[in-house]
Amino acid sequence: MNQNSPRTVIIGASSGFGAALAEHLAAADHRVLAGSRRERPSTTSLRHVRLDVSCAQSVSDFAQAADAHLGGQLDGLVFCASDSGAVARAWEVNTEDAARLLDISLLGFVRIVNAFVPTMKNSGRGSIVCVGSQAARTCLGLLSVYGAAKAGLEHYTRCLAHELHGTGVRANVIGIAAETDLAQTHRAAKAELRGRPSTHPPLPPVADNLPLARWLLSDDAAHITGQTIEARLP
Template identity: 35%
Template structure:
């Protein structure tokens, strides 16, 4: 006899930061698994475009504006999502923003903004959704972290601090939620090609890459795709009940080296 009832076949899902990048790719991947998805972000037209891709393939997608730094916006979004899709079984927290620069030169407002989006924002979503999961004794919370949390990089402003805080929060939540049936998982991307950070200037990026190289953070030019991270999230939430993927770190595979002279060809 199984120790846990299995997941429902369809699991209503909320994805924050769903207008682009990892959030958008994750919404598409989970919809392809048959889960109805609520897409939340400040950029509603971009979310609608992602939702259309989902609906065109026969999936279920709901769009509503969401600003994770605003508690009223979180309440409105989740209430609308629950009304449309039912009780939320999966939360994927993927909203993100980054401003490059030396931490001591960054304005307090820019520093606090990143903390709000990456740390306080996920907490607002957790505060609204996790009590219902606890009551139902099942649910998956997936926090999109960063390998910066374990290997901070120079000139990342507040990003390192925010993602380190999110990592600590995930550990705390796992202890607090043990035995409730609610699983909290950290999916930790390495360098990923998304829109985040593309508004940076050459004056920002040049010194950043120089420092990264000096400290050993630029071993090769390959980066992950958003779809790679979406596949990791899909794997985490598809893990059968009774087991729990706690941390999943994904790194880009390096370019293949040219075989040494005389070595057999692959």
């Protein structure tokens, strides 16, 4: 890591895709600041700070920590936070579960964008990547609110990219498929509701999904903005 190392913030980095991406980028010479509610050990290249994206004060404190740690510069911002609740038949959704999911998965991203985009705009560069889902565009079953949150996230990001046109800041959505806590919680909740075990084969390892995010963060993808791209193995 040196003065020219890319400075990257990863939100939702205590497990699954976010944790793996944080470690992967830190090993690839990024200076990474990672945030989530659960703490993780910090290293020289990967600093962990507590963050709850559903709390405006926590987001503001985290943005200050990022400013101090990254010297007021930011090249990449990745939003991976999501909630695995509200798995239900569409006519039986608990609205408190739905509100929590939207607060984290959609409004959490809006709070993060409000806190970080001014810094990126000022420096005239930066790549924002948020993790969407196939559920935004396909009815996956028992995931109506999760899919609605991801559809909102995708459209918000498309608008964000459009409004950032000419600033040097890009914003894209990726879809992933990985065997993580969230995937397993979804599968178990669906099996319970359906009264039968899941027959879905295990998803690919998280590592298979990392190159797409790394590429979108890099200058090799300087011509890509406002897009939704799925990491799917052939």
